[in-house]
Amino acid sequence: MRVLGIETSCDETAVAVVDDGEKVLASLIAGQAALHGRFGGVVPELASRAHLETINPLLDAALAEAQTDLHELDGVAVTVGPGLVGALLVGMATAKAVALALDLPFIGVNHLEGHIYANVLEHGHPDHPYVAFIVSGGHTMLVHVPEEHRYELLGQTLDDAAGEAFDKVARFVGLPFPGGPEIDRLAQRGNPAAIAFPRALAGSGDFDFSLSGLKTAVVRHVRAERDAGREVDLADLAASFQEAVVDVQVDKTMGAAEERKVSTVLLAGGVVANTRLRERMAEAAEANGLALRYPSPELCTDNAAMIACAGFFRLAKGERTSLEVGADAGLPLA
Numbered sequence: 001m002r003v004l005g006i007e008t009s010c011d012e013t014a015v016a017v018v019d020d021g022e023k024v025l026a027s028l029i030a031g032q033a034a035l036h037g038r039f040g041g042v043v044p045e046l047a048s049r050a051h052l053e054t055i056n057p058l059l060d061a062a063l064a065e066a067q068t069d070l071h072e073l074d075g076v077a078v079t080v081g082p083g084l085v086g087a088l089l090v091g092m093a094t095a096k097a098v099a100l101a102l103d104l105p106f107i108g109v110n111h112l113e114g115h116i117y118a119n120v121l122e123h124g125h126p127d128h129p130y131v132a133f134i135v136s137g138g139h140t141m142l143v144h145v146p147e148e149h150r151y152e153l154l155g156q157t158l159d160d161a162a163g164e165a166f167d168k169v170a171r172f173v174g175l176p177f178p179g180g181p182e183i184d185r186l187a188q189r190g191n192p193a194a195i196a197f198p199r200a201l202a203g204s205g206d207f208d209f210s211l212s213g214l215k216t217a218v219v220r221h222v223r224a225e226r227d228a229g230r231e232v233d234l235a236d237l238a239a240s241f242q243e244a245v246v247d248v249q250v251d252k253t254m255g256a257a258e259e260r261k262v263s264t265v266l267l268a269g270g271v272v273a274n275t276r277l278r279e280r281m282a283e284a285a286e287a288n289g290l291a292l293r294y295p296s297p298e299l300c301t302d303n304a305a306m307i308a309c310a311g312f313f314r315l316a317k318g319e320r321t322s323l324e325v326g327a328d329a330g331l332p333l334a
């Protein structure tokens with residue numbers, strides 16, 4: 001079954017063609033970092049407009065790369081939420097038009113489930129039950145997955161998402177947008193123990209996260225150093241901030257796996273591209289005898305191959321979404 005996947009929930013326009021949820025024939029991504037960079041974050045109206053300009057040529061290019069005629073498609077999958085409504089609508093209108101014109105099975109995909117399926121795309125199905133840690137620009141959550149397509153929320157951030165915190169801290173110290181990869185790079189030559197930043201909600205006994213205090217602590221530290229006439233070592237700052245984020249994430253993820261008595265942990269979302277997070281999770285999983293799965297860095301951040309893959313497994317079960325479906329900015333996973 002050859003599925004067209006479309007993803008426009010935030011600031012990447014992405015189109016993919018995937019066979020049977022596993023063979024990627026094409027996966028194209030047109031990012032908008034340059035467009036939003038000077039504003040220090042994604043501007044929703046600009047994102048929608050850029051999606052609108054990009055989606056048709058990108059669809060043509062993806063089909064050409066996949067050497068696929070529209071008539072050779074067997075299904076269409078598109079992100080319907082969560083995300084920016086105006087941005088989602090562009091991908092959805094395109095996907096619906098293709099499905100309607102060719103009378104193809106149509107499936108709306110939850111963006112977060114898409115991130116989980118980046119793992120399935122690359123490594124096949126994980127054994128159930130498992131615990132998934134989803135961490136991106138908009139989400140930080142731990143989910144228990146007892147069986148395919150069933151998600152139970154264990155905990156999530158009470159304020160900022162981790163990716164958002166990375167981006168805000170990076171912006172504060174003058175790094176380009178998006179800041180996550182910049183902090184990752186800088187941190188590699190910094191000392192993670194240089195500055196003692198707070199580990200909010202560590203040992204709180206639940207699976208919630210809080211990042212706004214850490215962000216404030218970073219700002220306060222930088223201001224205090226500057227006021228004292230000292231130069232801030234950005235590599236040390238990045239490494240110490242990143243370590244504080246990752247410490248809590250590793251602890252809570254391992255705690256959730258233990259509480260739910262699962263033997264597999266799966267990581268999903270853009271922040272999973274983070275070198276230190278991957279490293280620390282791998283160490284902890286090994287120490288705890290857990291199987292750990294995460295996608296390669298390119299598949300961690302937003303793409304349409306993961307949407308086509310997630311859509312395929314629902315379509316294969318006979319599931320269909322009505323073409324009447326609307327975009328849902330706050331669509332929950334669980």
Ligand code: KG4
Binds near residue numbers: 181
């Ligand atoms: O999943 P994603 O592409 O989009 C959302 O669904 O939000 O995640 C984007 C987020 C951004 O905040 C970006 O800074 C962060 O993931 N990110 C990283 C890294 N690569 C991307 N954060 C830390 N380290 C990275 N290497």
Ligand code: ZN
Binds near residue numbers: 111115269270302
């Ligand atoms: Zn995402």
